[in-house]
Every structure is written in structure tokens, then in C-alpha cells.
Amino acid sequence: MKVASLKFQRNAGKSLNNKTLQSALKNIESRFVGARREAISHLDDFEAVRSRATTIRDQVLANLDQWLIRFEQEAQRRGAIVHWAETAEEANRIICDIARQYGVKKAVKSKSMVSEECGLNDALEAAGVQVVETDLGEYILQLAHEPPSHIVAPVLHKTKDEVSDLFAQHHHLPRKTGIAELCQEAREILRPHFIAADMGISGANFLIAETGSVLIVTNEGNGRLATTLPRVHVALTGIEKVVPTLEDATTLVRLLPRSATGQDITNYVSVLTGAKALDESDGPEHFHIVLLDNGRSKMLGTKLQAMLRCIRCGACMNHCPVYQNVGGHAYGWVYPGPMGSVLTPSFAGLAATLPLPNASTLCGACAVVCPVSIPLPDLLREVRHQQSLANLRPWRERKALAVWAWLALRPIWYARCAGLMSRVLAWLGGAKGRIGWLPGAWTRGRDLPAPAGQTFRDLYRKREKP
Amino acid sequence: MRVGLFVTCLVDLMRPSIGFATLRLLAHAGCDVIVPEHQTCCGQPGYNAGDHTAARELAIKLALEFADCDYVVVPSGSCAGMIRVHYPTLFPDDSEPARRVRALAARTYELTDFLVNIAKLQDVPGRFTGNLTYHDSCSGLRELGVKQQPRALLAQLPDATLKEMAQCETCCGFGGAFSVKFDEISSRMADNKARHIHASGANTVVAGDLGCLLNIEGRLRRIGDQATRVLHIAEVLAGDEGQTS
Numbered sequence: 001m002k003v004a005s006l007k008f009q010r011n012a013g014k015s016l017n018n019k020t021l022q023s024a025l026k027n028i029e030s031r032f033v034g035a036r037r038e039a040i041s042h043l044d045d046f047e048a049v050r051s052r053a054t055t056i057r058d059q060v061l062a063n064l065d066q067w068l069i070r071f072e073q074e075a076q077r078r079g080a081i082v083h084w085a086e087t088a089e090e091a092n093r094i095i096c097d098i099a100r101q102y103g104v105k106k107a108v109k110s111k112s113m114v115s116e117e118c119g120l121n122d123a124l125e126a127a128g129v130q131v132v133e134t135d136l137g138e139y140i141l142q143l144a145h146e147p148p149s150h151i152v153a154p155v156l157h158k159t160k161d162e163v164s165d166l167f168a169q170h171h172h173l174p175r176k177t178g179i180a181e182l183c184q185e186a187r188e189i190l191r192p193h194f195i196a197a198d199m200g201i202s203g204a205n206f207l208i209a210e211t212g213s214v215l216i217v218t219n220e221g222n223g224r225l226a227t228t229l230p231r232v233h234v235a236l237t238g239i240e241k242v243v244p245t246l247e248d249a250t251t252l253v254r255l256l257p258r259s260a261t262g263q264d265i266t267n268y269v270s271v272l273t274g275a276k277a278l279d280e281s282d283g284p285e286h287f288h289i290v291l292l293d294n295g296r297s298k299m300l301g302t303k304l305q306a307m308l309r310c311i312r313c314g315a316c317m318n319h320c321p322v323y324q325n326v327g328g329h330a331y332g333w334v335y336p337g338p339m340g341s342v343l344t345p346s347f348a349g350l351a352a353t354l355p356l357p358n359a360s361t362l363c364g365a366c367a368v369v370c371p372v373s374i375p376l377p378d379l380l381r382e383v384r385h386q387q388s389l390a391n392l393r394p395w396r397e398r399k400a401l402a403v404w405a406w407l408a409l410r411p412i413w414y415a416r417c418a419g420l421m422s423r424v425l426a427w428l429g430g431a432k433g434r435i436g437w438l439p440g441a442w443t444r445g446r447d448l449p450a451p452a453g454q455t456f457r458d459l460y461r462k463r464e465k466p
Numbered sequence: 467m468r469v470g471l472f473v474t475c476l477v478d479l480m481r482p483s484i485g486f487a488t489l490r491l492l493a494h495a496g497c498d499v500i501v502p503e504h505q506t507c508c509g510q511p512g513y514n515a516g517d518h519t520a521a522r523e524l525a526i527k528l529a530l531e532f533a534d535c536d537y538v539v540v541p542s543g544s545c546a547g548m549i550r551v552h553y554p555t556l557f558p559d560d561s562e563p564a565r566r567v568r569a570l571a572a573r574t575y576e577l578t579d580f581l582v583n584i585a586k587l588q589d590v591p592g593r594f595t596g597n598l599t600y601h602d603s604c605s606g607l608r609e610l611g612v613k614q615q616p617r618a619l620l621a622q623l624p625d626a627t628l629k630e631m632a633q634c635e636t637c638c639g640f641g642g643a644f645s646v647k648f649d650e651i652s653s654r655m656a657d658n659k660a661r662h663i664h665a666s667g668a669n670t671v672v673a674g675d676l677g678c679l680l681n682i683e684g685r686l687r688r689i690g691d692q693a694t695r696v697l698h699i700a701e702v703l704a705g706d707e708g709q710t711s
Binding site for chain 2: 016321325326361362367385386387388393405408411414418422425436443446449451454457461
């Protein structure tokens with residue numbers, strides 16, 4: 001997927017003025033924020049589980065290479081084939097090769113953000129493989145030719161009415177309006193694809209090192225069909241998803257759905273281990289696991305390492321007041337919101353993502369809800385710091401900061417400038433005491449309450465001298 | 467106890483009355499207050515823009531200026547958070563300046579936190595009659611745990627009634643440079659805040675950070691609300707705000 005993050009500001013402006021989108025975004029508060037709060041309250045001690053989950057993720061990241069090798073050994077021992085991809089292109093090449101090897105004509109997909117990260121669908125289509133998204137949200141997006149706007153609810157930006165129109169247009173059936181009817185229609189359309197598919201593609205929520213298993217959590221059942229019905233199953237995921245044991249995975253699964261959708265548990269939790277054995281009646285004949293780096297290993301050992309704890313629950317974006325108002329597309333890539341504003345610069349480069357870490361008030365709501373305690377505001381500041389060190393900040397901003405720093409370190413000059421500014425602003429404010437227009441952006445959407453005309457330091461000095 | 471007042475650059479420039487209200491509150495709480503003359507800014511604008519050099523120099527400057535205070539009190543959760551939480555991360559080493567900065571961080575408090583937990587103020591001097599609603603500024607709330615402190619102090623005003631607004635913990639959209647870099651988003655967030663303020667039924671909104679207040683008041687006035695009063699917690703606790711309305 002092409003990175004369009006440099007256009008954040010313009011796209012955010014469009015989002016703010018898009019009435020349909022704004023009405024769709026209203027669901028975040030009711031559907032996700034409230035539901036999470038409720039589900040978290042069902043845990044006896046959220047902080048204890050969260051702390052344990054954080055430790056599990058940290059321990060893996062401290063020895064990531066060893067856990068990955070253990071995972072590979074255990075997976076291969078059970079008949080899976082493990083591939084290592086350094087880049088998105090390499091992952092696509094590996095999966096296209098697998099498709100070619102087995103003569104795959106049709107692939108059905110369960111939802112996978114890593115496949116979005118790689119642009120896998122385009123690569124497979126170019127290799128002559130028909131790809132059908134089977135997660136309802138992803139299927140809708142495939143029909144609409146749109147990227148996801150949320151990592152858990154990819155079609156969050158669309159209203160039900162838009163989906164009704166889209167289905168009527170593509171399915172050539174009478175327009176349905178009820179959610180149950182729409183789901184049923186999608187099921188009926190998708191079912192033959194599952195049966196005809198040669199390959200199923202999934203992501204992985206966790207890789208379990210001790211058993212070489214791929215764990216996925218889903219709600220629609222399409223994940224089970226896509227990973228067990230076709231003769232080939234390819235699981236594509238990032239290298240950071242590994243956890244040591246099944247028990248560790250269950251700790252994380254206690255937090256993931258609660259944080260994501262406010263469910264105590266998802267409808268399906270599938271643990272996929274090895275290919276179909278000779279004495280087994282179902283499952284894929286061939287099971288390939290593709291482990292993607294694509295910038296992740298570069299974050300190890302840096303101040304951004306904590307970001308790799310992420311279990312992709314989406315709570316940070318659900319609770320981000322910026323995301324809540326502009327939605328996911330404005331961020332210009334696969335991963336929106338606070339987690340994306342840390343990950344995208346690491347994956348796509350600082351220069352291509354300049355606005356992202358700055359598009360946050362650092363309010364900290366994300367860090368409070370993160371189930372693996374990622375200090376997101378600190379990491380956003382760290383990416384800003386990297387931008388500053390790389391001299392990537394705009395010239396005007398750098399000049400303004402230089403002037404501010406020069407003055408702040410020279411109290412006498414600082415006091416004179418503040419005094420002058422106070423008088424000028426008070427004069428501009430006039431009798432109303434507020435300023436409707438100033439150069440710069442502040443007064444585009446707001447007045448500026450004017451000061452009284454003297455600074456605190458001036459008034460204080462005068463007060464002291466009788 | 468000897469308390470240094472860190473006025474903050476916004477209060478110095480935009481609303482000195484908050485500084486004087488803070489002085490009254492600290493004096494009322496029995497503190498011996500000093501106001502170092504050469505104080506300027508805590509360094510947050512640079513720090514949040516990714517420029518650590520200036521922030522570090524300002525941290526050292528501040529640590530020197532407030533070296534002889536038992537406590538440093540700041541009428542802002544954001545600036546207090548910068549000193550208390552972020553300064554130590556800028557000085558992880560064991561040098562003399564680093565030790566001094568970390569010591570400064572450890573004795574720096576947001577105003578309401580200080581009044582409740584250190585000075586144990588039981589009789590706030592202000593008078594306020596009417597309904598008010600409180601906006602929890604992000605840094606104070608989430609970096610310093612300032613939540614009950616301002617409410618405990620407001621509860622000491624016999625004629626003031628706190629009417630909590632929905633989403634009082636949601637950011638107002640200020641965010642320092644964010645408010646001008648992403649002014650459209652910032653204004654929308656302030657709109658949401660304005661909606662909740664109006665729905666609360668209170669005619670006064672109170673917060674502990676002038677940045678938020680400027681943003682909220684600026685947006686309220688722009689959308690035609692000239693009536694809602696927008697006050698700093700220090701002004702409410704120390705003065706006779708509310709008597710005129």
C-alpha cells in the first residue's frame with residue numbers, strides 16, 4: 001500500500017467536513033470505548049493481567065531471535081514450512097511462489113493487516129491469482145476499492161447505507177437494509193469461493209513458540225473456513241508476534257478482545273498447528289508460515305522497542321481524540337492512530353511520514369488503555385526527536401524554535417519581548433478583550449482572549465516596590 | 467515552608483491574574499513564597515517538538531533558580547508534568563546537573579496537588595456562587611494524577627456547585643503547537659468540549675491549565691458564546707470570581 005501520510009493535514013480537513021464519515025465515526029464512542037470499559041471491568045484485576053502481558057511481550061523481545069528459531073523448529077516438526085521475509089516485496093514473492101508451486105487460481109483471505117502492509121492482493125492478482133477477502137469488512141472494502149481505516153474494524157468509516165448501496169450494485173440483488181440480511185447475502189456470495197479456493201491466507205494474532213502454532217482470533221467464522229478448507233494455508237505475520245507458550249497466549253487473549261471490541265472473548269479462537277496429518281480428516285495439506293520483518297528488527301534495541309509489544313487491538317485509536325474526529329484514512333497508510341504514528345515512520349521512513357507523530361496532542365489517552373502498557377506519547381515524542389535530529393522539520397518551525405530558545409535562555413530580553421507582546425495583544429484585543437484575527441493559524445477557528453497589557457513579572461516587580 | 471512559584475510563560479504573558487491568585491492561595495496555606503525573577507519557560511515547546519538541547523539547558527537553568535526552595539509549585543499540570551516527569555528522562559546520567567534537575571523534579575508540584583497533598587489546605591479563601599464544570603487537563607490528569615485534588619478544593623466553596631460534564635477527561639484540542647499545526651482538528655476538538663460544557667448546564671468552566679482555557683474560551687467566543695465564563699482553578703479558589711455574574 002502506498003504511503004500517503006504527507007497529505008495528513010489535507011485529508012484530515014476533508015474528513016472533518018465529510019458528513020457521512022463523521023456520522024460513521026460517532027459509533028466509536030458507543031461501540032468501542034464504552035464496550036471496552038465494560039469488558040475490562042469483568043477482569044478481577046486488569047492492572048495485574050496487563051502487567052503480566054507487558055512482561056511476556058518484553059521477555060520475548062529481549063530474545064526475539066531465539067524465540068523465532070524455537071517457533072520455526074516446532075512448526076517445521078509438525079509439518080509446517082516457515083519462510084523469512086525481510087521486506088514486503090520479499091513476502092509477496094514468497095507467497096506468489098507458493099501459489100505457483102501448487103497451481104493456485106483462487107485464494108480466500110481472512111483479515112490480515114500485514115497483508116495490507118505488503119500490498120499482497122495486488123501482487124497475487126498480478127501473478128494471476130484471484131483473491132477474495134472473506135472478512136465482512138475487508139470484503140466490503142474490496143468491492144469499494146478502498147483501504148481499511150481501522151486495524152480491527154477496517155470498514156469503520158462506512159455507514160450501513162453505503163454498504164447497502166455497494167452490495168446492490170455488485171451483487172445485482174434487491175437492495176437490503178437490515179444488518180442480518182446484508183450479512184446473510186455476503187455469506188451466500190462468499191460460500192462458493194471458500195469451496196472453490198485452492199489457497200487460504202490468514203494473518204496471525206500470535207505465534208506460539210513451544211508448539212509452532214498460529215493463533216488467530218476472529219468473530220465471523222471465515223477465518224476457520226479460510227485456514228482449513230483450501231488445500232494450502234499461508235499465514236503471514238510480523239516477526240514480533242511470537243510468544244513463548246500457549247499459556248502466555250491465553251494471558252494475551254484475555255486482553256486482546258476486551259481491549260479491541262469489548263468482548264470477553266471472540267467468537268472463535270483458533271490454534272492452527274501443522275499441516276493435515278495422514279490420520280486427520282481435515283485441515284490444509286500444505287501449511288506455510290511467512291514471517292515478515294519489514295523494519296521491525298530495526299526497532300529492537302532502540303527507544304522504540306516497546307512499540308513491538310503491540311498486539312493490534314486498536315484501543316489506542318479508539319480512544320484517540322484525533323482519530324475519533326478524522327478517522328483512519330487521513331493517516332495515509334495501513335496503521336492509523338497513535339500506534340500507526342509510531343510504526344509507520346519506522347516502516348516507511350521519517351521523511352514520508354512527517355506529520356504523523358505531530359498529529360497528536362500527547363493527551364495520553366492511548367497509553368492509559370494500551371493492554372501492553374506501550375508509552376505511546378513518549379514514543380511519539382521520540383519520533384519527533386528523530387525528525388529533529390535528521391533536520392527534517394520545516395525551516396520556519398526550526399527558526400521559530402531557535403528564536404524561542406534564544407530568548408528563553410536570556411531572561412532580560414525575554415522579559416522585554418513578553419512585555420511588548422502583552423501590550424500589542426492587549427491593544428489588538430481592545431475593549432472586547434479578544435482578538436479575532438492574527439497572522440498564523442490560531443484565529444482561523446478561534447478567537448484569542450487578549451491579555452491585560454502587562455506581564456506577571458512586570459506587575460509583580462511593581463507590587464514589590466511600594 | 468519555602469515555596470518557589472514557577473509562573474509559567476503563558477500565565478506571565480496572557481493572564482497574570484492566575485499568578486497572583488496562586489500567590490494568594492500559597493500565602494493563605496502558610497507558605498513562604500518566592501518568585502525567582504529570571505524564570506522564563508520550562509522548555510516544553512522545544513521538548514515536544516523533538517528539540518532536546520534547549521529543553522535540557524532550560525532544565526538546568528530552572529534547577530539553579532529554584533535550588534533553595536523546599537517545593538516548586540506550578541499553576542499548570544502541563545508545565546509541572548514537564549518538570550516532574552520529563553526532566554528526569556532528559557538527564558539519565560549521574561552528573562551534578564542531572565542530580566540537581568532530578569531533585570528539582572521530585573519537589574515540583576501542580577498547584578492543586580500541592581494545596582491538597584502537601585499544604586493540606588482546608589479553608590480556601592475564595593468565594594464563588596453558582597454552577598461550574600471542571601475540565602481535566604491531560605498532562606495534569608494522566609502524568610500527575612490530578613483528578614480529585616481540584617474537586618476537593620472546589621468542594622470547600624460553600625456556594626459553588628460542581629456539575630460534571632460528559633467526557634471531562636477528553637482532550638480539548640490544545641496540545642501546544644498542535645493547536646496551530648493542526649488548527650482544524652484542534653478547533654473540532656474544542657467544539658466537542660464546548661458541546662459538553664453547554665450540556666452540563668454550568669455557566670462557568672474551570673481548568674488547571676491556561677493553554678486549555680485559551681483554546682476553550684477562544685472557540686466558545688468564536689461560535690458565539692459570550693456568556694460562559696472560562697476560569698483557572700486558582701482564580702476560582704483565591705478570588706471572588708462568580709460574585710459578579
